[in-house]
Amino acid sequence: MPVHNETSNSRNQPRLGLHNGTDSSVEHGSQGYFTGQPRARLHPHSRAPVQDATALEHIRQLEDELHRTQMELSALRNHLQPRETIIPAQAISDFRRINKMAKDISRTLTESILREKFSDVPNPTTLDMAESVRSSFAAAIGGCDRLVSLVMLGEEQGRPLEDVFEYGLRSIINRRLYARIFQPFHPSLRKRRSVNQELWSVYRQMRKKSQLISAMWRANTFSTLEEGMDSRKVDELVHDFVDHCSNELGILKGFNDSGSDFVLSADERHQLEEIFCFAYDWNLKVKSGALFTDFHPECLVNDDPFDSSSMVPYEDLKIPKGGEKILCAVTLGLRSSEVPREGGQPWYVWQEKVRVLTGEYFDDPHQEVLHTNASRIKGTRPKAREKLEKPETRARTQA
DSSP: OOOOOHHHHHHHSOOTTTSSSOOHHHHTSSBOTTTOOBOOOOOGGGGSOOOOHHHHHHHHHHHHHHHHHHHHHHHHHHHHSOOOSSOHHHHHHHHHHHHHHHHHHHHHHHHHHHHHHSTTSSSOBGGGSOHHHHHHHHHHHOSOOSSSOSSEEETTEEOBHHHHHHHHHHHHHHHHHIIIIISSSSGGGSSOHHHHHHHHHHHHHHHTTOHHHHHHHHHHHHHHHHHTOOHHHHHHHHHHHHHHHHHHHTGGGOSSTTOOOOOOOHHHHHHHHHHHHHHHHHHHHHHHHOOSOEEEEEOOOTTOBOOTTTEEEGGGOOOOOTTOBOSEEOSOEEEEEEOOSTTOOOEEEEEEOEEEEOGGGGTOOGGGOOOOTTOTTTTSOHHHHHHHTSHHHHHHHHO
16 A cells, blocks of 8 residues: 655645745734845734725815914914014105205295395395394294394394395294104194193103013004094195294295285295105104104204204304304204113114204304494304305395
């Protein structure tokens, strides 16, 4: 009976799971015997994943909501980020332009007045003005109740009319701009004094704690007030400024004994309107856009004593002795300030000192000693005399 050699046959048969790597006893092992590669531990349900449409939709909705939240957070961060809308250097430069515009309009008005009223008077002085008009003009300029002032060197000694008009008009225009635009918290509050004072008081209290927080409050409050200003209301402010300037200059009353009226030309009115609008826009930009620095226009009284910390002599003349009173503040000044730390005091810096006219401009004698009445322009300084002796000036006065 033949004997089956099972052992030899089994040796010739491949061992399941070792040759093709499919034996279940090895399948879940950590490593194949022949390949040496790690085997993944698969989840029992991963061989036939179920696509849950509801779960996928929920995930998509969560992703969309996350994206919207991130966008809103970014927008909020940008909104809260303090950003100035005006460059400080540009604010200072534009302020100087206001002074330049006041200078130009004053010269235009002076030439017009001299041409219309004093063309037949050689080298006119303030003594050639009607006394009542001279007094009215002096009152409008301010600080002219002393023996020596911008209008008069003494009781019988006049000043060159060209200089008096030009610098006097600049002083009047500057003071009107300051009172109507720069001094109030907002130009619309000039006549609402209690509200104006309350807003300034709140702002100063807030500023003691934080420069940025108080500046943002000031900017937002000012912008809210500005939203109530339509073109009609702004036009009313412009026309009120021009009319008051005209009345204060005494232009409508006549400057000599003829009693004839002097009316502003359309171009002159336009120049006054233009300087008001430019100053209004400057004030708007600074008070609603400057956050890290505050700007403070300054207007000095014509009777103030000279102070080198806030004033410089006009045309770089020598600095007067202490206590000498100025004749006229020719320009507006500008200070900037910022609060360096919480609870600290504002730190002020003069960006543009006030240029003032002193007796040195006219070569006034020391301690207000009067000149003789031999020459009406003897008291003028050489530059003033040269201006009166220019060919174009002689032609204008002789026309």
